[in-house]
Amino acid sequence: MAVITQAPAVESPWTLRARGGQREIRHDSLSAENGWTAELAIERRINQHLAAELAFGFPQEHALWQPAGLPGGTETPLGDLRLSSHFLTFKYNFASAGHLQPYLGAGLNYTRLDSRDLATDDWSRGNWAVASQAGFDVAVSKHWLFNAEIKYSRVRPDM
Numbered sequence: 001m002a003v004i005t006q007a008p009a010v011e012s013p014w015t016l017r018a019r020g021g022q023r024e025i026r027h028d029s030l031s032a033e034n035g036w037t038a039e040l041a042i043e044r045r046i047n048q049h050l051a052a053e054l055a056f057g058f059p060q061e062h063a064l065w066q067p068a069g070l071p072g073g074t075e076t077p078l079g080d081l082r083l084s085s086h087f088l089t090f091k092y093n094f095a096s097a098g099h100l101q102p103y104l105g106a107g108l109n110y111t112r113l114d115s116r117d118l119a120t121d122d123w124s125r126g127n128w129a130v131a132s133q134a135g136f137d138v139a140v141s142k143h144w145l146f147n148a149e150i151k152y153s154r155v156r157p158d159m
Helices: none
Strands: 002-006 014-023 034-047 050-057 060-066 078-091 100-116 124-139 144-153
Touching: 014 144, 034 060, 034 078, 050 100, 078 124, 078 144
Parallel strands: none
Antiparallel strands: 002 014, 002 144, 014 034, 034 050, 050 078, 060 078, 078 100, 100 124, 124 144
């Protein structure tokens, strides 16, 4: 995900980020449409190197289908899956190299899944998982940052 964030005018331990990015969905026996997602994150610096971040993902719908059994066969549409992911991570910020501030993080992910129009029935499930992230901030000016990061969480709902 990439984001431009306004940095505080006075050195504050708080940072607010609005992000947008690509979500990739993988499942052993189903296919799902990948799509864009949005996230709002609040970060609190604990000290020069440590920070805690709470990120709220906005719900997005993804089409689900059963892949064709044979080459040239047809896929079977199953409906839509509404998914929202929320993260609590603790980040380690490496020593700053000028305007560049790289970091690594680990924590927890809670993902809420709701089915829509599935052939079987509608259902709703929550799933907890371990999460990791890697990224960097680049100071664009005194008050703005550019942020890019990758997050990973293996959500294994009982579908």
